Amino acid sequence: MKKQEKFILWFSEISKKDLLLVGGKNAALGEMYQKLRDLGIDVPYGFAISASAYRYFLKFNNLTPALKKIIRGVNKQNLSTKGAKIRKMFLAAPLPPELAKEIRVAYRRFEKIYGRNIDVAVRSSATAEDLPTASFAGQQESFLNIRGEKQLLWAVRCCFASLFTDRAISYREDFGFNHLRVFLSVGVQKMVRSDKGSAGVAFTLDTETGFDKVVIINGSFGLGENVVQGKIESDEFIVFKPTKKIISKKLGSKKYTSVYAKGRLTRNQKTPERLRNQFCLPDRLILRLASWCLAIEKHFGGPMDIEWAAEPLKAGGLRLFILQARPETVFRPQKHDFIERYNLQKRSKIIAHGISIGAKIGRGSARIVLDPKDVKKFRKGEVLVTEMTNPDFGPAMKKAAAIVTNQGGRTSHAAIVSRELGIPCVVGTNIATKKIKNGQKITVSAAEGAVGKIYQGLLPIKIERIEVAKILSRLRSRKRTKIMVNIGDPDQAFGLSLLPCDGVGLARIEFIFTNSIKIHPLALIDFDKIKDRKLKTKIKEISRGWEDKEKFFIENLAFGIAKIAAAFWPKPVIVRFSDLKTNEYKGLIGGELYEPNEENPMIGFRGASRYLDKNYSKAFRLECRAMNLVRTGFGLTNIKLMIPFCRTVEESEKVLGVLKQERLIRGKKGLEILVMCEIPSNVILAKDFFNLFDGMSIGSNDLTQLILGIDRDNPRLANIFDEQNKAVILSFRQVISLARKMKKEIGICGQAPSDFPELARFLLRQGISSISLNPDTIVKAIYELFGQI
Numbered sequence: 195m196k197k198q199e200k201f202i203l204w205f206s207e208i209s210k211k212d213l214l215l216v217g218g219k220n221a222a223l224g225e226m227y228q229k230l231r232d233l234g235i236d237v238p239y240g241f242a243i244s245a246s247a248y249r250y251f252l253k254f255n256n257l258t259p260a261l262k263k264i265i266r267g268v269n270k271q272n273l274s275t276k277g278a279k280i281r282k283m284f285l286a287a288p289l290p291p292e293l294a295k296e297i298r299v300a301y302r303r304f305e306k307i308y309g310r311n312i313d314v315a316v317r318s319s320a321t322a323e324d325l326p327t328a329s330f331a332g333q334q335e336s337f338l339n340i341r342g343e344k345q346l347l348w349a350v351r352c353c354f355a356s357l358f359t360d361r362a363i364s365y366r367e368d369f370g371f372n373h374l375r376v377f378l379s380v381g382v383q384k385m386v387r388s389d390k391g392s393a394g395v396a397f398t399l400d401t402e403t404g405f406d407k408v409v410i411i412n413g414s415f416g417l418g419e420n421v422v423q424g425k426i427e428s429d430e431f432i433v434f435k436p437t438k439k440i441i442s443k444k445l446g447s448k449k450y451t452s453v454y455a456k457g458r459l460t461r462n463q464k465t466p467e468r469l470r471n472q473f474c475l476p477d478r479l480i481l482r483l484a485s486w487c488l489a490i491e492k493h494f495g496g497p498m499d500i501e502w503a504a505e506p507l508k509a510g511g512l513r514l515f516i517l518q519a520r521p522e523t524v525f526r527p528q529k530h531d532f533i534e535r536y537n538l539q540k541r542s543k544i545i546a547h548g549i550s551i552g553a554k555i556g557r558g559s560a561r562i563v564l565d566p567k568d569v570k571k572f573r574k575g576e577v578l579v580t581e582m583t584n585p586d587f588g589p590a591m592k593k594a595a596a597i598v599t600n601q602g603g604r605t606s607h608a609a610i611v612s613r614e615l616g617i618p619c620v621v622g623t624n625i626a627t628k629k630i631k632n633g634q635k636i637t638v639s640a641a642e643g644a645v646g647k648i649y650q651g652l653l654p655i656k657i658e659r660i661e662v663a664k665i666l667s668r669l670r671s672r673k674r675t676k677i678m679v680n681i682g683d684p685d686q687a688f689g690l691s692l693l694p695c696d697g698v699g700l701a702r703i704e705f706i707f708t709n710s711i712k713i714h715p716l717a718l719i720d721f722d723k724i725k726d727r728k729l730k731t732k733i734k735e736i737s738r739g740w741e742d743k744e745k746f747f748i749e750n751l752a753f754g755i756a757k758i759a760a761a762f763w764p765k766p767v768i769v770r771f772s773d774l775k776t777n778e779y780k781g782l783i784g785g786e787l788y789e790p791n792e793e794n795p796m797i798g799f800r801g802a803s804r805y806l807d808k809n810y811s812k813a814f815r816l817e818c819r820a821m822n823l824v825r826t827g828f829g830l831t832n833i834k835l836m837i838p839f840c841r842t843v844e845e846s847e848k849v850l851g852v853l854k855q856e857r858l859i860r861g862k863k864g865l866e867i868l869v870m871c872e873i874p875s876n877v878i879l880a881k882d883f884f885n886l887f888d889g890m891s892i893g894s895n896d897l898t899q900l901i902l903g904i905d906r907d908n909p910r911l912a913n914i915f916d917e918q919n920k921a922v923i924l925s926f927r928q929v930i931s932l933a934r935k936m937k938k939e940i941g942i943c944g945q946a947p948s949d950f951p952e953l954a955r956f957l958l959r960q961g962i963s964s965i966s967l968n969p970d971t972i973v974k975a976i977y978e979l980f981g982q983i
Contacts, residue, residue, distance in 0.1 A: 196520050197212075197215065197242075197850070198215055199247060199248040199417060200244060200245055201244055201246060201250070201292075201296045201297075202241055202242070202243060202247075202296050202297070203215065203216055203220075203224075203241065203242045203244055203245060203779075204239075204240075204300075205220075205223055205224045205227040205239055205240055205241065205244075206224075206227065206228060206239075206562055207224070208220065208221060208223075208224030208225075208242060209221065209224050209225045209676070210222060210225040210494070211222075213222065213321060213380070214245065214321050214630055214880065215242075215244050215245055215246070215364075215376065216245065216317030216319060216381075217242075217245065217318075217321050217377075217379040217691060217855060218319060218320070218321075218379075218520060219317060219318075219319035219379075219381055219518055219520065220242040220379050221319075222494075222518065222519045222520060222912050223237060223240070223242075223381060223383070223461065223518065223519075224242070225493075225494075226493075226516060226519060227239065229416065229493060230489060230493060231931055232489065233489050233876055234486075235489060235490070235516055236513065236514060236515045236519070237515065237516050237517075238315055238383050238385075238386055238606070239307070240304075240314070240381060240382050240383030241300050241304075241381075241382050242319065242379050242380065242381050242382075242834040242925060243293075243297060243350060243379060243380040243381075243382065243505040244379055245321050245377035245378065245379045246845060247293050247296075247379075247380075248354055248357075248377050248378045248379065248380075248657055248678055250290060250294065251287070251289065251290060251354060251375060254290040254293075254598075255287035255288070257283060257284070257287060258282060258374075261280060261283075261374065262374065263519050264276050264279055264815065264955070265280070265373045265374070265395045265832060266282075266362075266762055268363060268367065268373070268830065269367075270364070270367075270589050270940055271363060271570070273360055275368070276358050276363070277358050277359060277362075277363050278362045279626055280355075280358040280654075281355040281356075281695065282739060284358070285351060285352070285355050285760070286349070286352055286357035286515060287351075288352060288464040289350065291359045291924060293345055295351060295396055297343075297347060298342070298343045298347075298678075299345060299381075299743055300467055301314075301343055301346055301382070301384070301543060303385070304382075308384060308558060311341050311342055312341070312384065312385075313339055313340065313341050313384075313385040313454075313542075314337065314340050314341070314383060314384060315336065315337070315338050315339075315340070315342050315381075315382075315383045315384075315385050315517075316337045316338075316346065316350065316353060316380060316381070316382055317337075317380070317381045317383070317518075318334030318335055318337040318348040318353040318355075318356055318379075318380060318381075318479070318783050319378070319379040319380065319381050320334055320362075320376055320377070320378055320379075321376055321377045321378070321379070323819045326729065327737070331449050332656045333355065334357060334359065334362055334378065334823055335352060335355040335356035335359070336353075337349040337352065337457070337848045338385065338417060338419070338459065338460050338595055339352070339385060339389075339454045339459050339460055340385075340459075346382065346395055346534070347650070349380075349446075350380050350938065351377065353380045354380070356646065357376070357377075357378045358373075358751045359571055359587075360586055361584075361588050362590045364589055365588065366495050368544050368592065368959050373501035376902045379617075381815055383517070386418065386503040386504075386505050386515045386517065386662075388417050388501040388503035388505055388651065389417050389451075389452065389454050389460075389506065390417050390506050391411060391415070391503065391504040391505045391506050391512050391983065392416070392474035392475060392504050392512070392874070393414070393417055393418030393421065393501075393502065393503035393504065393517075393830045394412045394413030394418055394421040394422075394428060394474070394502060394503075395412050395413075395416060395418070395421055395499065395501050395502070395673070396409060396410065396412070396413065396483060396484075396487050396499075396500045396502060396575070397409070397410045397497070397498070397499055397500070397522055398488065398490075398491040398497045398498045398500075398522065399497045399522060399840055400688045401522070401604070401610075401613055402551065402552070402553065402604075402613070402688065402689065403688040403689040403691075403692065404692075405438060405688035405689070405691060405692075405761065406435075406622070406682070407434060407435050407686070407760060407761075407763065407781075408432050408433065408435060408441075408630075408760065409432070409433040409484040409488065409665065409680065410430065410431075410432055411430070411431040411432075411480060411483060411484065411502075412428040412429065412430050412446075412447045412603070412604065413428055413429050413431075413452070413473050413474040413475055413502075413860040414428045414429060414446065414465075414474050414607065415448060415462055415465060415469050415698060416450075416451035416453055416465075417452035417453065417503075417611045418452075418461070418502075418503055418517070419452045419460060420450055420451075420452050420478070421605065422501065423584070423607060424582075424602040424604070424606020424607055424610070425450065425462075425582065425601060425602065425606070425607055426444040426446065426447065426449050426450055426603065426605045426609065427477070427622060428446040428448065428474075429443070429444065429445055429446045429448065429474050430443075430444040430446065430604070431444075431473075431474050431475070432760075433480065433481065433484035433764075434756070434760045434828065434830070434975070435488065435498050436479065436763060436764075436829075436830075437828060437829035437830065437917055438484070438485070439481075439827070439829050440477060440828075441753060441756035441757060441760050441829045441830070442753040442756060443473060443561035443829050445471075445473060445738055445748070446476070447470060447740040448465045448470050448601070449464070449465060449470070449846060450462040450463065450464060450465060450948050451463055451465045451469070451682075453462075457747065459961075470738070471739055471812070472739065472899045473739060474909060475504065475512070476512075476885040477510060479504065479514055479536050479829050482514060482609075483502055483514055486502075486514070486516060487500055489698050490516070490519050490816075494519070494521065496521055496522070497521070497522035498519050498520065498521060498522055498539045499520050499521070499522045499826070500516060500518065500519045500520075500521070501516070501517040501518040501519075501846045502514060502515065502516055502517060503515050503517055509778070513731035513766070514575070514595055515657075516550055525800075532659055534554075534620075534658070534659055535641075535657070535721045535969075535970070536553065536554050536636070536639075536641040536656075536657055536658075537553040537641070537655070537658065537970060538555060538639055538641070538642070538649075538653055538654070538655060539653070539654040539655065539656055540653050540654050541649060541653065542637075542649045542650045542651050542653060543628055543649065543650040544625075544647050544648065544649060544650075545610075545629050545636065545650055545811060546598070546620075546623040546625050546626045546629050546647065546648045546939075547620070547645050547646060547647045547648065547809070548598075548599075548604060548620045548621055548622075548623035548626070548639035548645075548649075549602075549604060549609075549611045549620065549621050549622045549644065549645075549646060550618075550619075550620055550622070550638055550639075550641070550642070550643065550644060550645060550646030550647075551604065551608070551613060551618070551619035551620065551621060551646070552613055552616070552617060552618045552619050552640045553641050553689055554616070554617070554618035554640055554641055554642055555596075555618055555637065555638065555639045555640065555641050556594075556595040556617065556637075556638050557577070557578065557595060557619040557635075557636065557637040557638065557653065557655070558575050558577045558578050558595040558596065558598030558635070558636070558652075559575075559577065559579060559633050559634070559636075560576070560577045560579045560630045560631065560632060560633065560634045560635075560636050560888075561573070561576040561577065561579065561590075561632065561633075562579045562630065562631075562632045563578060563579070563580045563582065563587070563590060563899045564580060564581060564627065566584070566586035566587055569586065569587060569589055569590040570589075572589070572590035572593060572594075573593070574593040575593070575595050576594065576595065576637055576658065577582065577594060577595050577596045577597070577627050577638055578590050578591060578594040578595070578596070578597045579598045579599075579627055579630050580597075580598075580599055580600070580627065581599065581600045581601060581627060582600065582601040582602050582606065582607075582608070583597070583599060583602075583607050583608040583611070584607050584890070585604075587607075587608075588611070588643055589761030591608075591611050591612070591615065591617070592615060594617055594623055595617070595638075595793040596617060596618045596619065596620075596638035596640075597612050597617060597618075597620075597621075597638075597639055597649055598620050598621075598623060598626045598630070599619075599620075599621045599623065599626065600620070600622075600624055600625065600626050600627055601622060601624075601649040602621035602622050603621065603622055604621075605624075605817060605871040607622050608621050609621055612738075616641040617716065618638050618639070618641070618646075618862070619638075619640060620638055620639075620640055620646030620647070620914045621646075623648070626648065627715055630648065634649075634650075635651050635652045635833070636648055636649065636650065636652075637649040637650075637651065637653040637655075638653070639908075643683045643685050644683070644685035644686075645654075647968040656907070658973065662701065662808045670674055672835070674698070674910070674961060674963075675957075675958050675962055675963065675964060675965060676696035676699075676941075676963065676964040676965075677695050677696055677878075677964070677965055677967065677972065677975070677976060677979075678692075678695055678696050678697050678700075678768075678856075678941070678943075678964050678965065678966040678967070679697075679698055679699065679700030679966060679969055679972055680698070680700040680701075680702070680943055680966050680967065681698060681700070681701050681702070681912050681965060681969070681970075682701075682702040682704065682705040682966050682971070683705050683709075684705070684706065684753075684754040684757040684758050685712075685757070686969075687757050687758040687760075687761035687762070687854040688757070688761050688954075689763050689918055690761065690969050691761035693969060693972055693973075694972075694976065695769055695962070695972060696765060696766075697762050697765035697766040697832075698758060698762055698765070698766070698768060698769075698890065698966070699768055699862045699942075699943045699964050699965070699966020700768060700836075700891065700943035700966050701755065701759075701767055701768060701769045701770065701833075702770060702773075703751065703754065703755060703769065703770065703771070703772055703960050704772060704773065704774050705754075706751055706754035706755070707748070707751075707772060707774060707782065708774075708778070708781070708782065708958055709752075710750050710751075710754055711746075711747055711750050711751065711782075712736050712782060712783055713736055713782060713784055714779060714783060714784040714785040714787070714789075715747055715809070715816055716749050716783040716784070716786060716787070716788045716809075716812075716819075717729075717733060717782075717783065717784025717788070717947045718733070718737070718743040718746060718784075719743070719744060719785075719812055719816070719911050720743055721733060721743045724784070724787075726899075729783070729784060731813055732783055733783060733784065736783065736797055737808075744816060747773070747816050747820075748816055748819045748820045749820075749824060750940050751816075751817065751820035751822075752820040752823040752824050752828070753825070754826050755769055755820065755821070755824050755833065756830055758830075759824060759830040759832055759833045760830060761816075762832070763830065763831050763832055765832065766833075766834055767832055767833045768833075768834045768841050768868060768891065768941075768943075768966075769820075769821065769824075769833050769834065769835055769836065770836040770837075770838050771799060771805070771817055771835065771836065771837060771838060772815070772817060773800060773838040774793045774800070775792075775795035775799075775800055776789045776790060776791075776798055776799050776800070777789075777792070778794045778795075778797050786807075788810075794905060796899065796906065797900070797907055799840075800838075801837070801838045801839025801840060801870075802837055802838075802840040802845040802846070802848075802849050803820045803839070803840065803841060803845065805837075805849055805852065806845065806848050806849065806852070806927060807973045808942050809851070814852065815852070815914055817857060818852065818853060818858055819837060819974050821833070821854060821858060825858075825863070825865070826857075826863075831863060831864060831865075834865070834866040834867070834868060834888075835853070835858065835865070835866070835868070836867070836868040836869065836870060836891060837849055837867070837868070837869045837870065837873070837887075838893070839870060839871055839872060839873065839896070840869050840870065840873070840876070840883075841875060842875065843879055843883065843886070844956075846865055846869060846883060846886050846887070849885065850867070851885060853867065853892070854973065860887075860888065866888040866889070867881055867887055867891060868887050868888055868889045868891055868894045868939065869886075869887045869890055869891075870890070870891055870896075870897075871883075871890040871891065871892045871893065871897065871929055871940075872892070872896035872897045872900070872902055873896070873897070873900055874897075874901055874925070876890065876897075876929075877897075877925045877928060877929050880932050880933075881932060881936070882926070884932065884936050884938045887938075888938065888939055889933065889938045889939025889940055889941070889963070890929065890933065890938070890939070890940055890941075890943060891941045891942065891943045891966070892926060892929065892940070892941070892942040893943065893944045893945070894917045894922070894942060894944025894945060894946035894947075895917075895944050895945055895946070897925060897944070898915060898917045898919070898922050898946075899915065901919070901921050901922050901925060902914065902915065902919060902921070902922070911917065917944070917945075917946035917949075917950065917953065918952075918953055920948060922954070924958075925944075926957065926960070928961055930957070930961060930962050931960070933963070934961050939963045939964075940962055940963050941962065941963050941965065941966060942957060942962060942964075942965055942966065942967040946977065947966075947967060948966050948967045948968045948971040948975065949963070950970075951975065951979065954975060954978045955979060958979060
């Protein structure tokens with residue numbers, strides 16, 4: 195019998211060339227089983243019930259004439275009725291005896307390999323599935339924990355019927371596929387006992403931005419349904435491709451675990467607290483999984499969306515498997531000829547916040563839809579607000595100005611579909627359907643970093659379109675000065691890496707302190723000594739997953755820095771040690787135990803003086819260890835270090851001594867150490883500072899306030915705060931001139947060049963090494979500095 199006529203094809207018989215025989219999912223499984231096992235990639239064995247078997251099912255039951263009649267004239271208004279009628283017809287039709295017999299025989303062969311009544315996963319695989327421009331992910335049904343011939347035959351028929359779910363019909367309509375020319379194959383695969391282990395998804399790029407130098411892995415304990423469908427906040431791991439190191443680990447809440455149900459299939463149960471506080475994969479398996487993902491990406495020739503699972507071994511530990519692999523469809527078709535940047539021109543009261551998806555802003559009247567049956571009431575341009583979406587929400591999602599959900603994470607259905615549609619989305623708000631009223635005017639911002647915000651009212655939006663190729667061409671014509679970018683939020687780094695720039699002139703780590711770590715470093719160091727039970731409970735809650743509290747600080751600070759360094763690799767990234775003021779440190783959890791009250795924190799206990807203080811120095815050493823971890827542990831040697839607010843040459847020498855003790859030695863493995871130039875003493879004694887450091891970066895805000903004697907936080911003095919004052923300009927000229935003579939690096943990372951193009955042009959004429967600008971002004975500045983493009 196010819197291959198194309200067979201009802202059953204085992205994975206050892208099929209490859210990616212057989213998409214029309216077994217669908218995209220099964221073709222990829224067969225390809226990996228045959229071609230990638232030599233690389234150690236484990237794919238559970240199985241077989242495909244071919245598209246020929248599906249066509250024979252139609253022919254045997256004479257379903258095609260009725261199918262043609264029902265599907266004719268399908269549209270958004272009637273597809274639900276028509277889909278239900280087709281599915282009812284399919285489920286009432288028996289499997290042909292010869293087909294049923296071959297499925298039974300195949301299952302018995304499975305039993306000979308794995309044992310009697312082996313559990314299998316039964317998954318639909320359409321012949322128009324997993325294409326480079328359309329994934330069809332989640333459009334047809336899958337059934338887990340199937341045991342025995344009777345259940346298997348039932349699941350196969352359900353899969354056939356699922357080719358005509360409402361969401362599948364709608365998806366084919368949107369992509370222009372002929373309903374009668376798309377056929378269904380069914381994959382039958384040994385179940386991986388991840389109900390006792392862990393499972394999840396992995397992408398070989400960042401799905402939010404298209405940044406392709408990372409593997410993003412999401413996972414949780416139990417079967418992978420909750421992660422794939424985005425029903426829970428899962429663990430997230432990021433592996434940097436060039437160094438093959440883990441550069442970020444984020445512990446998810448993992449509220450529920452999907453496990454086997456007694457009557458077969460699956461059920462959700464609450465995840466025990468002990469497991470919620472653990473990562474679902476150890477580091478060695480994260481790295482192994484990432485290496486498998488890279489091998490799969492290389493083999494298939496493009497970014498991939500991969501499902502994985504891990505089951506426990508009798509001897510202990512976990513065994514990894516790859517369950518599926520499909521082309522990543524959101525960013526693959528894009529050429530990135532231009533970047534769109536969305537900016538809010540005004541802000542109002544925040545109604546709710548969650549996880550941002552899509553880096554865009556949308557606005558409109560809210561429409562709360564709690565039941566998919568009510569999707570038909572949704573109007574184009576409204577904001578969809580719901581508990582959680584599934585493919586049945588598809589028709590409404592396509593018309594939405596934005597999407598907001600109570601539940602879900604970055605791999606949820608709402609997140610995946612909104613990315614594909616290019617719609618701003620905020621998921622995991624918990625309270626949106628309670629706080630937002632039907633018909634209320636709202637603005638949904640997913641363009642302000644990792645936290646998405648829902649604002650009251652219709653706020654003004656500015657959309658900036660950046661033509662990358664033209665700007666890069668203009669930049670290449672420059673001779674000397676580098677144009678760099680200032681970054682504070684690591685979650686924006688992958689997207690900002692697309693900006694036309696030469697690296698990061700200032701990576702502020704204060705954002706990591708306040709938004710990621712949240713706890714005063716001394717409170718973490720002194721955790722065991724703290725008497726306040728409420729404070730101790732709060733610290734434990736935030737540092738979940740880390741018994742060693744100092745390690746929590748070091749690793750989370752390192753992860754934040756690493757995301758920025760990886761985003762711009764191999765371009766230089768200048769990381770400034772922490773420069774919070776006492777009032778800001780006091781705002782951290784536990785900060786009131788350690789921070790004094792200061793009348794003027796701007797010129798108080800900050801910078802190098804703080805690092806050398808006998809009470810704080812142990813916290814500064816944790817920062818040093820985080821920097822070391824980034825450079826030596828993660829291999830991100832493109833970071834340079836910078837000391838802020840260094841008042842005297844003696845302070846500089848002492849801080850460099852501490853860095854040396856912490857194995858951060860200037861010149862070793864190419865490490866460069868710079869100092870901020872933001873105090874008049876830095877200008878007056880610039881030669882002495884240059885002798886100790888590789889360069890300086892001018893902080894125009896602090897330097898201006900100290901030259902003019904103005905507290906820049908005092909609104910009464912704002913009218914005379916002027917970065918272009920003659921005394922300030924002369925200071926700039928003096929330090930730049932000396933840097934050029936001594937062949938030292940001299941940059942500027944303050945606000946002034948972003949605000950005053952004439953000042954930036956002056957700095958260019960002086961021969962400054964680099965100008966670091968705020969992300970929202972960099973394109974405008976390039977236009978003004980180097981001529982209109």
